[in-house]
Amino acid sequence: MAESPLPHPSEDGSGALADEALGARIREYRMKRRMSLRALGAAAQASPGFLSQLERGQANASIGMLRRIAAALGLTVADLFDQSGPTGPRVVRRADRPKLQTAPGSRKFLISQRPLGHLEVYAGEFEPGASTGDDAYTHGDSQEILLVVSGSVRIELDGHPHLLDPGDSIEYLSSTPHRVVNDGETPAEILWIISPPTPD
Numbered sequence: 001m002a003e004s005p006l007p008h009p010s011e012d013g014s015g016a017l018a019d020e021a022l023g024a025r026i027r028e029y030r031m032k033r034r035m036s037l038r039a040l041g042a043a044a045q046a047s048p049g050f051l052s053q054l055e056r057g058q059a060n061a062s063i064g065m066l067r068r069i070a071a072a073l074g075l076t077v078a079d080l081f082d083q084s085g086p087t088g089p090r091v092v093r094r095a096d097r098p099k100l101q102t103a104p105g106s107r108k109f110l111i112s113q114r115p116l117g118h119l120e121v122y123a124g125e126f127e128p129g130a131s132t133g134d135d136a137y138t139h140g141d142s143q144e145i146l147l148v149v150s151g152s153v154r155i156e157l158d159g160h161p162h163l164l165d166p167g168d169s170i171e172y173l174s175s176t177p178h179r180v181v182n183d184g185e186t187p188a189e190i191l192w193i194i195s196p197p198t199p200d
Contacts, residue, residue, distance in 0.1 A: 020057030025080055027055040029073045032118060033140075033196045043072035074197050079114055097123065105130025111191075119195035126153065126182035126190070136177035140198025144174045151188025154181045174198055 030040050037048035044051075045068055053059035061069070063077070070077045090113050097109035100122075111121040124132075136156060146155055147169040155162050156179045157172050164170060172178065174194060182188045 021083065022080060023055040023057045025083075026051075026069060026073070029075060029080075030055075033073060033198070034142075035073075040069070040072055044068040074120070075114060103131060103133045106132065112197075118197075119193060120197040121194075122192040123149075124180065124190045124192065126151070126180065126188045128182055128185050128187065131181040132179050136179040138177055139174050141173055141175040142194050142196055142198050143171065144178075145169055145171045145193040146180070147191045147193070149189040149191060151182065151186050152184045153188050153190060154183050155179070156181070 037051050041048045041051050050059055054061055066077050070080055100108040102108045105127040107125040109123045111123055148164045148166050150166055152165045155170060158177050162170055
């Protein structure tokens with residue numbers, strides 16, 4: 001990993017990259033996610049000082065480092081270099097939703113498109129008896145809303161259960177340990193809306 005200051009944006013023979021525009025995009029995405037340099041550094045295994053230099057185009061980063069930074073920001077390396085951004089409405093067909101790995105009996109799909117902006121939206125499907133897993137989980141410290149589309153679910157927030165039916169919703173901080181369970185006899189579908197996006 002190269003973390004040495006550079007006088008000008010450049011690419012060296014080791015594949016390390018430094019670029020003021022790249023650094024500015026990293027900072028923009030970090031600020032959108034309300035992440036501190038320290039938080040991004042912890043997630044990407046980099047020092048806050050190095051990240052500060054990188055954001056100002058005064059340090060170079062290996063491709064491996066950029067992959068870790070991108071992952072911590074909920075992006076791909078290609079997103080970090082994409083200067084075009086979305087140009088208009090983006091339709092996502094149900095069959096084309098990106099699918100995420102989940103617990104048995106459940107499915108989770110990304111609805112909002114990368115690179116993530118000010119919010120992220122996921123759809124979840126739970127067979128009877130399925131859940132998000134045996135343990136509650138947390139991610140970041142964002143505003144999160146869970147909306148039941150069909151069926152019914154039990155959401156546990158810091159160990160406290162809340163039963164939700166179609167059309168019901170609940171709001172909480174994503175830093176609160178939470179877990180979703182389908183105790184019913186029919187499949188359930190929910191939406192998660194999170195703002196700002198949180199690292200995985």
